[in-house]
Amino acid sequence: MGAPFNYDVLDLTDEQVDAEVRVFGALTAAVRRLNEATLRTTVDHATVEEVRRQVEELTARLEKSMIPDNFGVSFTKGGRIRGYGNAVVGIRNPNAVPLTVVQDKVNGRASAEFELNALHEGPPGQVHGGVVALVLDQVFGEAAAAGGSPGMTGTLTLRYRLNTPLGPCSAEAWVDRRDGIKTIVKGELRRADGTVTVTAEGIFILPRWAREEIAKNGGTPPQFE
Template sequence: MSESVDDGRNYTHWDANQAEATGKWAENRRLAAAMRRVIEHLVRSDASEEELRTAADGLERYAERLERHPRRNRPAGFAESANAGDVGAFFDFSPQIGLCNPLAPPIELWAKEDQVYGNVNFGSAYEGPPGCVHGGAIAAAFDEVLGFAQSITGRPGMTGTLVVKYRQPTPLRTDLRFEARVARSTGRKNFVEGRLCAGELLCAEAEGIFVSIGRERFQQLAEAQARREQVSG
């Protein structure tokens, strides 16, 4: 990877609910919210075979319509988007925080001074053990939260390592709180730590190392992705 770029950027806040969404952007959010509802109810519903068939027929028809439209190519997380230029334009499609992405819980994130905070409520689609959040979903969320924390240093990087320690089962459909901060920075590396709590209960802790890359290397990755998209059609 190339040397890091210290360009003085400092990303302290991305509040998706406060960002003004109009036109196509607003409709994308609306569609994603509807899909999120479908996913939530599908994994919990005991609907009849006929009802499921009707729903599947409708969704298959609409999937075919969407497939006829051009694909969007853009990075979607804090660590990646921090090197992409127009940062805010990417966040709403993140699989963790994006209101335009039906896979996102979504997590609400903000920063105060050098500390990052987040709120999330994982629905039924993220279930692992009965009534609890899947460990993989927690790890993915930590990757985004810690990525946000290291991006506000002005020397953002991509995930090098991520270690999660699960202290207690994390409850589903419960308001949860993330906290994260950069413990130290050495050369191209940001060392970040975070925690996830349900009220006063410590559910999980995480440590991550994020390695800075320059815009040139990031652009190479984006161009490689574009070539793969062209080949796959």
């Protein structure tokens, strides 16, 4: 793995970025649907084995040329951010929910409406508590960034008040206050009918190791979007 804050600046036009978003985004959406079918299918074993062999062939085609490790984050000269690998929002990450987070920079808020399905199950029919944490961590980080204080999770406290059935959900987070280099964010997860099921509080901070890495590379802190 490279240095954590070695941000490349790439010479890609907006048209080239739009094309990669379209082409790779469509592949990722197709693979997400395959993920769910893999879990829910009841076809016979012979068919499953044949599909597996074909999945392996397709994987080999994609693996002929790959980036060495993780996707990382890069920027274009035109200011586009290529953070396609992010575990929650990455448009090229089939494991990502996916989540489209809307940042409100005037009020330091972030929100997202999304659908959780069979892939996100914990207790039967319910969203896994860890998936709730995964989603809220991302939305909370984006609220801190929207409020002008991008950082990483320092602490995160989640209170699970009610069950969250699989299906449509929403999350919202907002900057509650600042305390020196700390940004305190509060927020919640809601069922489709608006009932709050999980509340949380997080402290976001750009930790020393990250500030040192950024200074070493002559960079400025990233605005994750």
